[in-house]
Amino acid sequence: MSRPYLEISGLIKRYGARTILDIEELAVNRGELLAIIGPNGAGKSTLLRLIAQLEKPTAGTIRFAFVQGANAGLEIRRRLSMVFQDSLLLSGTVFDNIAYGLKVRKTPRIQIEKKVRSIAEMLGISNLLSASAGSLSGGEAQRVSIARALILEPELLLLDEPMASLDPPTKDLLLADLNRILNMLKMTVIYVTHERSEAVLLADRLAFMDKGKIIQVGPAHEVLDHPISRKIADFVGAENVFAGSIAGVSDGFLRIKLGDIEILAVNKPGQSGAVWVSIRPEHVTVVPADRCQANGIQNNFKGTIENLMNLGVFYRVVINCGFPISAFITKQLVDSMGLRVKQVVYASFKAERVHIIPRESEECAYG
Amino acid sequence: MDLIVEGFKQAIILIITGDELVVEATLRSLETSGLAVAVAILIGIPFGLLLALTRFPGRNIVIGMVNAGMGLPPVVVGLFVAALLWRSGLLGFLGLMYTIPAMIIAQVIIALPLVTGFTVSAIQQLNPKLKYQILALGATRSQMLFTLIKEARLTTLAAVMAGFGAIISEVGAVMMVGGNISRQTRVLTTAIVELVGKGDFGRAMALSIILLTLTFAATYTLTHYQQRGTRL
Structure with a gap:
């Protein structure tokens, strides 16, 4: 090189x-x-x-x-x-x-x-x-x-x-x-x-x-x-950053507890204890509850739309699933699905889209 | 009013006829004040740039002294320069008392704080990042300084105007160190004082009008260059 x-x-x-x-x-x-x-x-x-x-x-x-x-x-x-x-x-x-x-x-x-x-x-x-x-x-x-x-x-x-x-x-x-x-x-x-x-x-x-x-x-x-700290995650617009703790491994996935809720992430060795979990809003999909079909996505949460914010090309859709999660949905999709505030929907994201940041981690990383 | 009109008429006659006193005093005024302002520019602009662009201990005290110097009473400057140049003074051995160089020294001391002070404020009014931008485009240090002066020319030329205006019109210092000696150190201002003392108000008025015209002409020329290419 x-x-x-x-x-x-x-x-x-x-x-x-x-x-x-x-x-x-x-x-x-x-x-x-x-x-x-x-x-x-x-x-x-x-x-x-x-x-x-x-x-x-x-x-x-x-x-x-x-x-x-x-x-x-x-x-x-x-x-x-x-x-x-x-x-x-x-x-x-x-x-x-x-x-x-x-x-x-x-x-x-x-x-x-x-x-x-x-x-x-x-x-x-x-x-x-x-x-x-x-x-x-x-x-x-x-x-x-x-x-x-x-x-x-x-x-x-x-x-x-x-x-x-x-x-x-x-x-x-x-x-x-x-x-x-x-x-x-x-x-x-x-x-x-x-x-x-x-x-x-x-x-x-x-x-x-x-x-x-x-x-x-x-x-x-x-x-x-894959931001390495909470601050970077916030700065690069991860938006959905939650405090959690690793509860164990099931079926090859890492189980992370966010209060009473559990989400699944890809299991990587060496992860344990208190963590930040970040999911970028563009990786969250939203489907009205009445249209939901089995989609094979590991993380599926039922909730109600709390807010729909028009950002121009996108809408920021905030869903309360017991924890608030934001999704970026195109205007076209919002219109075609008829999404509206108070509507019951499913918010889904894949396990590989869940990024885990060890808590207290602010060390430098080069790549 | 009659005195002014009469003086104006006489001024024109004196200029047209090439009156010896008028020509002598005018040329000497231009020579003395021109050289003095040139020296003040050569020292004051670089010194102003240094004060504006660098940080060193005591910088604020120096800038404070420069600003205070902008209001120096000419007669006091004349007295101090005279005290230095008198035969018994520190620089008495130079034999400069009652000479043109003595007058130039006094006038430089009057003009220098004006040129320096205006240059400092002119450069400080520019965007502080401008010097970085100029250097980042590949300019040498001296090209950068020249460009900054060019960018600050509105105020820098005001400095030159203020300096020239202050010294061509002052009488206290040049009288004290020059002595108003005919054909040697007599300038417009000292000649006016002498003529008024003799009761020759007409010629005094004529010289005053010439002095005003000279000051205006010099200031107008500088203003012309100053306003060329201004943005508003």
Whole structure:
């Protein structure tokens, strides 16, 4: 296996007595998109600034595959580029802004012209090139900011919550375009966000950060479906997280008691005692009680619908089965089944969809 | 009112006829204040950038002193510079008293806190992440500083205007260290004081109008550059 593009080890950043960042190790492979998610103040942006050589670490090393030794300020900065949450456009025209990084590299004017027009076309802002940067909408400004970073053909692109200031329709359009462009360019990307949906769409791997530490990192689906702590489960939208305790094994399944109720999970060795049980709402199916047929699903609970919340394409259906469980059901299915509040239904989920998190578990995991 | 109208007429006549006193005082004012503001810019803008972008112990005290310096009474500055440059003073050996360099030193001291203080606030008004963004686009440190100054030019040029306006129009310091010596250190302001003392109000008014016109012309030129490409 080839050497990672970026390797971080023992990285610490302190401001005064406060430790903002403390990362034992993190590697980013060439061509992958690593999304870093986590609550505000987790240290995500600080990590990006350190990688971009914009701040110096208190201790530790950030090693790039192309650099021998741990320091090469401008050389590194000229191989990467960064987009921030605010578009941070300079005064002047859109053209001036997109061309800025090439101008500071003393690129010949004729090449600048050609590259600016090409990247502007890619981002759908060709018509704005002569517009004043101050006259742009938030979405347009962020497209210019992304174009300004991409025109440099960086080996590593750092994106620090680039969608956070945009309204949902503008964000959706830009996200779709960004996804298309990043897939086309195949560059190495680190994408910081606190929006799960952005991470799910873009990421090859996902890292969860909290209090300056990387708590879990792995393939995106792995972190989403198998969070290693209650906090990560909550953050990645598991929604159905319950305290329980392992009661034993029957018919090859693990029996977990949630109060008076028992649910079945896939039996894996070494699990015992107090646990958190998490079931993602998209893995829960709902069927009206009068239509329920034997479905072979291990976990089947009768309950009444307490709430139906329209989320646009989906409904969040909250069912009280003795414990409250949420399910995401498409609008079409809600309509076809005629689901309504107070209706008696069956909520079902497969044993393999039950994820077990040992209680008190906050240790780091790498994958 | 008559005095103003009469002074205005006389000013035009004096300018057209190339009156020796007018030409001498005007050129010397421009030379002295122009050089002084240039020196203040060369020192004040980098110093302002340093104060705005770095953190060090005692930084707030230095910024406080700069801000206090923005209101320095020129006559007090003149007195201190004179005390240093007098033959018996600490820098008396330089023989600068009653010379143009002495006047420039005094005017630099008056303008420097204005240029520095305005630069600090100009840079601090920018988004703090802007310097990171500029560096992350591959700029060198000096390219980053130049871009920040360009982005903050509205306030930075206000600093230059304030500095130039303050020193071309002050009289206390240049009188004290320059002495208003004809053909050597006489500038517009000291000449006006002298003419008023002699009761020559017409010429004094003429010089005042020239001084006002010069100040306005310089400020207008800077305003023109300042407002070019503003967003609103």
